Amino acid sequence: MPRRDYPVMSMQQPFEHTVTEHGPTVARVVRAVLGPGPDADDAWSETFLAALRAWPDLPEDTNVQAWLVRVAHRKAIDVTRGAARRAVPTDTLPERRATTGLPGSGEPDLWAAVAALPERQRLSLAYHYLGGLRHTETAELIGGTPAAVRRAAADGLRTLRQTLAPEGASR
Amino acid sequence: MTNDSTPTDLLDRLAAPTDLTGLHRLLELRAAQEGLLDVAYRTLDTPVGPLLLAATPSGLVRVAYEREGFDAVLADLATRIGSRVLLAPQQLDPAAHQLEEYFAGSRSRFELPLDHSLSSGFRGRVHAYLPQIAYGRTESYGEVAAHLGNPRAVRAVGTACATNPLPVVVPCHRVLRSDGSLGGYLGGTAAKTALLELEHAA
Incomplete structure (x- = not known):
């Protein structure tokens, strides 16, 4: 992170406020990236543990939400790699996990449609529309040009709309 | 949906x-x-x-x-x-x-590790002394000051009680005015009365 060279000041607000304020956003992002389930839960916890470790040294002017979303991206990669190491061989795509009954995984059709998106569309959509990153920031995270990321996010959203609003819907 | x-x-x-x-x-x-x-x-x-x-x-x-x-x-x-x-x-x-x-009236002293880092100086000495006032007993601000070897520090004892970071557990509610009246309490006088009644009833 480029701001690391700045003189650092402690973040003085109780950390609980940060969990309350940004916990839901990070949950949406990791659920969109990994699918609702244990992997997303792991990524969420790891994100906030990393935030606790870094908290005293984060500069006061840090955009906390954007910072958390970038950490969540890295933690999602870590979780995916861990899951790949643990995985038994299977033909099922990892993002197509069962969601029934897990807290926060209402609307299984919607989350299944998100999981079915090509990865770049899914990430571009998650980081911008759910995580609030600018397309340029997403491009720094996942590579590619900001314009390509913007298109991927828009394409992903259109695909979702088509999947979830079939012919005959009023709009 | x-x-x-x-x-x-x-x-x-x-x-x-x-x-x-x-x-x-x-x-x-x-x-x-x-x-x-x-x-x-x-x-x-x-x-x-x-x-x-x-x-x-x-x-x-x-x-x-x-x-x-x-x-x-x-x-x-x-x-x-x-x-x-x-x-x-x-x-x-x-x-x-x-x-x-x-x-519930079934415990008369607390056995908990306490972190006194919010108490310092004379206030810290008052806070450290308060648990020595037994459950169900009271002392006046002046008596506490005297016990601490500084009998004129009555007001300072009052201030220390008013800034006790661990009320209930560190029993500043057991300190009253020398005329027996309640004195102030950071939890409000109703709370102070309730704690004293609880301890006297037990």
Whole structure:
């Protein structure tokens, strides 16, 4: 992170406020990236543990939400790699996990449609529309040009709309 | 659920509120295990109203009455001790349990590690002395001052009691005016009366 060279000041607000304020956003992002389930839960916890470790040294002017979303991206990669190491061989795509009954995984059709998106569309959509990153920031995270990321996010959203609003819907 | 999905609808649905209780609990446990918390806290409903309980890894550091403003107390702890302040009720189970026993009349002294880092100087000496006033007994501000070898420090004892960071557990409610009248209390006089009645009845 480029701001690391700045003189650092402690973040003085109780950390609980940060969990309350940004916990839901990070949950949406990791659920969109990994699918609702244990992997997303792991990524969420790891994100906030990393935030606790870094908290005293984060500069006061840090955009906390954007910072958390970038950490969540890295933690999602870590979780995916861990899951790949643990995985038994299977033909099922990892993002197509069962969601029934897990807290926060209402609307299984919607989350299944998100999981079915090509990865770049899914990430571009998650980081911008759910995580609030600018397309340029997403491009720094996942590579590619900001314009390509913007298109991927828009394409992903259109695909979702088509999947979830079939012919005959009023709009 | 509707199929009538504009992008905004879709995003609203993806952003629907979710219950993070389970995730939060996992964070509390892991953060405590890894020693990442400066302060863990919870609230506890008691006969004198909700109390905020806060602990550092060294012990119970703060008990606060609601009238002090829990948000203000937590902000103060974040500034004075460290900002890694997390709602983590399990870390306060022993304190909560002993307080429940106290309010039930079945506990007359607290056996908890205490973190006195919010007390210093003469106030700290007063706070360290107060637990020596036995359950069900009272002393005057002047008697406390005399016990501390500074009989003229009556007002300073009053100030120390008014700024006790660990009320109930460190029993500043057992200190009264020399004429026997109640004196002030940071939890309000009704709370002070309730604690004294509880202890006299037991």
